[in-house]
Each structure stands twice: as structure tokens, then as C-alpha cells.
Amino acid sequence: MYKLAAVFSFLAAPVFATGLQIEVAGEGANGVITVDLLEDVAPNHVAHIAALAADGIYDNVVFHRVIDGFMAQTGDVQYGKAGGDTSRAGMGGSDKPDLKAEFSEVPYDRGIVGMARSSNPDSANSQFFIMFAPGHFLNGKYTVVGKVTDGMDVVDAIKLGLGPNGAVIGAPDVMRRVTVID
Numbered sequence: 001m002y003k004l005a006a007v008f009s010f011l012a013a014p015v016f017a018t019g020l021q022i023e024v025a026g027e028g029a030n031g032v033i034t035v036d037l038l039e040d041v042a043p044n045h046v047a048h049i050a051a052l053a054a055d056g057i058y059d060n061v062v063f064h065r066v067i068d069g070f071m072a073q074t075g076d077v078q079y080g081k082a083g084g085d086t087s088r089a090g091m092g093g094s095d096k097p098d099l100k101a102e103f104s105e106v107p108y109d110r111g112i113v114g115m116a117r118s119s120n121p122d123s124a125n126s127q128f129f130i131m132f133a134p135g136h137f138l139n140g141k142y143t144v145v146g147k148v149t150d151g152m153d154v155v156d157a158i159k160l161g162l163g164p165n166g167a168v169i170g171a172p173d174v175m176r177r178v179t180v181i182d
Helices: 002-012 043-054 152-156
Strands: 019-025 031-037 065-067 071-074 112-115 128-131 144-150 174-181
Touching: 019 043, 019 144, 031 043, 031 152, 043 144, 043 174, 144 152
Parallel strands: none
Antiparallel strands: 019 031, 019 174, 031 144, 065 071, 071 128, 112 128, 112 144
16 A cells, blocks of 8 residues: 555656756857756756746747846746847746745855746746856845756857846847756
């Protein structure tokens, strides 16, 4: 009986991705960024973004906020689709519920991927950011979901924002395709 219960609990457990491949194109960056997802650090956030990626929701979403020496933000699947009006990019999310924070001891170093949110710690949804440089003032305040393992040269080439709060002026670089990898 216990063996059968163990089998069923294993089958019911969520299957996590190990990473993402993000194909980027635009005026600044062109290439692939590989992200190792840290399911042991933030299992609910990782399952959430992996599900969005698997459904193709992140495809053709712009990098709407890019601050030199700090980070590049993307993932607004509601207002950030390339080819449309992206003037409200950064204000939206997916149709899935917001996530409860999963803070960790992983420091915000270069290449760390974190979840963007509002002033409410439990408001992360679809947007995420990639660090250009250490930003330890974010430690314990934003959920870490992954780290770039390949393609930091692509991250470094993402078109910088020159508008208010790092808003990208003109045509932003785009995540053409986001694929879940094992």
C-alpha cells in the first residue's frame, strides 16, 4: 500500500525544467542566452516561468527596461509583445496568479536572474531581470530564479534604456523565442 502511495505521489509531483534558452534579436543583442533554473531555490517561481515558456507566452516579448551597469528586464507578456504598442510594458503580467515570495541566500551577482515585482513582495508574475553586475541591495528582497550559464555576451549587448527609469527608446531588443531545456 505504501509503495503504491509513493508511486502516485511521485507521479503527481511537478516536473521541473532545468533551464531556458532565450533567443534574442534586435539592434543591440543577437544570440542565445542559456539560463540554469534554480528549482531548489524557488520551486514555485521556476515552475511558473517554465510553464509560461513552454506555452510560448514569452516569445516576442521585449526587453523594456535596461539600466547600464545594473540589469535588463523583460517578461511583460501582457503589454510587452513586439510589434504592438509597448508603451505600457512593465505594467503587466500573465493571466496566472501572482506568486508568494521565495527569498533565498543566493546573492544578486552578475548573471543572476530574478523576478520583478511591485512594492508587494508577493506580486511577482511573469517579468524577470538579468543582472549586468552585482546588486546585493536586492538580496532577500527579490526572488532569485536562475543564473546565466552561457550568453552573457548577449546579455551585455542588450540595447540600453535611455528613458525614465531605464525605459528603452525606439525599438527594444526582443526575446524571439524562449524554450524550456532539460
